[in-house]
Amino acid sequence: MAILSQTEAQDILKKVISFSTADECEANMQGSLQGNVRSARNSISTAGATDNVSLAVTSYFGKRSGTATCNQFDEATLRRCVQRAEEIARLAPESPEYMPLLGPQTYPASPQSYAASTAGITPDYRATQMATSMQYCDSKKLTSAGFLNDSTSFVAKRNSKGLEAYQRLTNLDFSITVRTPDGQGSGYASTDFTDISKFDAARLTRTAADKAASSVGARAIEPGKYTVILEPNALLSNSDASLLGALMRSFDARSADEGRSFLSKKGGGNRKGEKMFDERVTIYSDPTNPEIPDLTFSGDGRPQQRTTWIEKGVVKNLYSSRYWAQKTGIPSLPGPGGFIMEGGTQSTADLIKSTKKGILVTRLWYIRPVDPQTLLYTGLTRDGTFYIENGAIKFPVKNFRFNESPIIMLNNLEAIGRPVRLSGNLVPPLKIRDFTFTSLSDAV
């Protein structure tokens, strides 16, 4: 039931719209099939599957709106759902930020966001992949904990002004933490794919296992300012806040215009057009990129076009609600799904080779905002932190707490490596000078 075809979904949505007596009506449908398996101590710990489809109807009378949902799609249920949305709308207060619904939109050509291989995953496939990973760790006398989650989903939209959208997506996330039996070494690796034909659990497990084995015997070095190489997992995470994620979530025009963002300008207005980062920093979003195919429409129906957020260090665009865009006369841009940070051709190993003294950071963890004025964040290194000297890793070091702002970080840029896919984004490893570590942690 969960994954409806475009025709099946739009036929239901057409019926919904035809039942409407409101000034405007929009209907959104989504469904997903998800499965997961989790391991710890080289054994399966939990596993599960869920199946869910739902329809949301929003009706508008003037500036009043109401939403109702259902998960059965026979004619009587659909009629009741529309009636309920209209009843709620009539009772709702007027919204001063009401915007009329969008008419028909032109979306970018649908990217390959769906792969039949991923949609066909079975419990046996999940168990086998996890077993491959656990068996490798067993053979090396290491202990692993991992998580594999796959989803197949669809999103469909339609409204009374003729807007229509549909897309299917598949995704697989896999992450693995490998530890030495004495608890003195730990390594981590993660990956995600639209099409699982590229997925190799064993290869990823080897990366984490190598990090675990080589991080045993960490030495304490003084906290302070260091040149660091931040691997992609240190810059972005799908399970925690992150330095690049925090930066991209802050490109909201309204907060900036209201004076409560690092993008606010002294005296009023925002800093669009100003050079705030190193000139090698360019970040954009593009849902049609074949490496990270994503939804080509936003929640409110606006197209997700290729959009440049930072170009050669200059703030190029801010996203906003349709209301704020109209009020302030700026382009109406939705917030991005995934983003792409442009990089070079160097691998992390190349970045290490060109480093005289520095620290390689596999992953940052428990990252939380400290001061929104400067976008200062704190957090810790984790799962493989190493001292680099004269172009080579010399020894593992104890973990650090950092207090650093991604704005300062992207001004202290030494080098950018080759981007890789991470949680639906393309993120390069970065070499940064004067990264601020404020204390040591005994955690492994």
Place this chain on the structure above:
Amino acid sequence: MNRRDFVGLAGLGAGALLLPNFPSLAGELVDPARLLEPGLDIAQKKRLADVALNAAKSAGASYADVRIQRTLNQGIFTREKQVQNIGSTETMGVGIRVIANGTWGFAATNQMTDAGIAKAAQQAVAIAKANSKVQKEPVQLAPQRGYGDVSWKTPIQQNALEVPIKQKVDLLLNANAVALDNGASFVNSALFQINEQKYFASTDGSYIDQDVHRIYPNFGVTVVDRASGKFRSRQSLSQPMGLGYEYLTPKAADKIAGPAGSDVIGYKNSYDILEDAARAAKQTKQKLTCKSVIPGKYDLVLDPGHLGLTIHESVGHPLELDRVLGYEANYAGTSFATLEWKAKNLPYGSKQVNIVADKLQPGSLGAVGYDDEGVKCKEWDLIKEGKLVNYEKIRDQAHIVGQKESDGCCYSQSWQDVQFQRMPNVSLRPGTAKMSVDDLVKGVDKGIYIAGNGSFSIDQQRYNFQFGGQVFYAIEKGKITEMLEDVAYQANTQEFWGACAGSCDASDYRLFGAFNDGKGQPSQSSAVSHGSATTRFNGVNVINTARKIG
């Protein structure tokens, strides 16, 4: 950013974005009147539960439990003079957990028919059997007697979902108006109300019906100084509670003043949102111009509304037995407090540190009658006079530490997620000698008083942490002297608790609430409270968090 972020950006909008620590509303949007309609009656639930248990047994399960759960949420979001969003949601379905071939399996469905439920039970068994091929040790459950037909309900006075929406909206808009009148540039406020209607049954012979309520009013005030480009914020000092709407009827007896000169009021079992909004706006204006802290060692005097989060992170989490054993290694992390560490009998803290776990305290977020695997809830000691004496456990972990019963710490956020080990309420016992907060401050020569929880971060084994707060006051020679800004303290868990120099007495004891504690993969949220009285810690490292950007 990932697709889950897309939902956040496109869904509840500004409410969800500006208040990132609060959960989005789970479930389907419904007419608010639907939240007042009864769910399935108990006889229907029992019949459906038996369908699940019988189907699981027929498919080869040696154990099965089923949770039929209906969760109702209502969130009201406002900013300044307008309502941003009112969302009423309902989600209902069945989660079935089984052991087959000695291995766990789980499946969930919202198809509430006999056929739909039986199919999910068979799927759970199929998943267990698929995974059993690579399983090394069979699951061992601590024995648990069946309780037959029993029930439990959060002892609330007024169901918040029965209060007219207009009354709740008016209260939030009044709070916003008070904040704006007192100098706020912006104010966001919100009210979350949750009702979990949970029915649990297992092949042990329990049929447990529970009705659980939680409430969380909150706001954030921002003052912007356009000329300097500076802005500062202060969040409300309310707590999420296991209470009904009575929490929003202020009572004088529930207001606990901070030390003289601090202009802080903490709240026990009722909250005065209007009073707090006025105070927040005034304090936020002060924050723009007050002194930036000089880094160094200070004695810290921590209000319960702040200390609760430090207890949560540095005691509650490291004593979760699943972390200790490595089950959370790939996400939330492990723990320094391993079984080997405990065997050494090393101090966790000073002799003043007595920490208790429970799922019983009235008004707390963790209070229920039975956990999500049918274990009756209780209270037990974790740390006695500074020494670790026990952990937080569920049924399949007890044997690993040589114990014969679960502590009742099993929880799932919804019918569609598998239940697993979560933190109970974890609280610091108040001092036994009579001690007011002014008495406590009197003995401090150079210190900082901190109220409200701010930035928080701790490593994956719970050694090194850093905490901010909402308001900070300098203490010099036993007296509060002035407000401070840019304060955060960094410490190591054992050193910090070793520096605990005593707490106020029980008259100062209050609950802090963690409304949205994340753990597990897929990540699940739980809610838990932490009680304490105002407590002193000597010689803690304080850093200055101010930076300059170009």
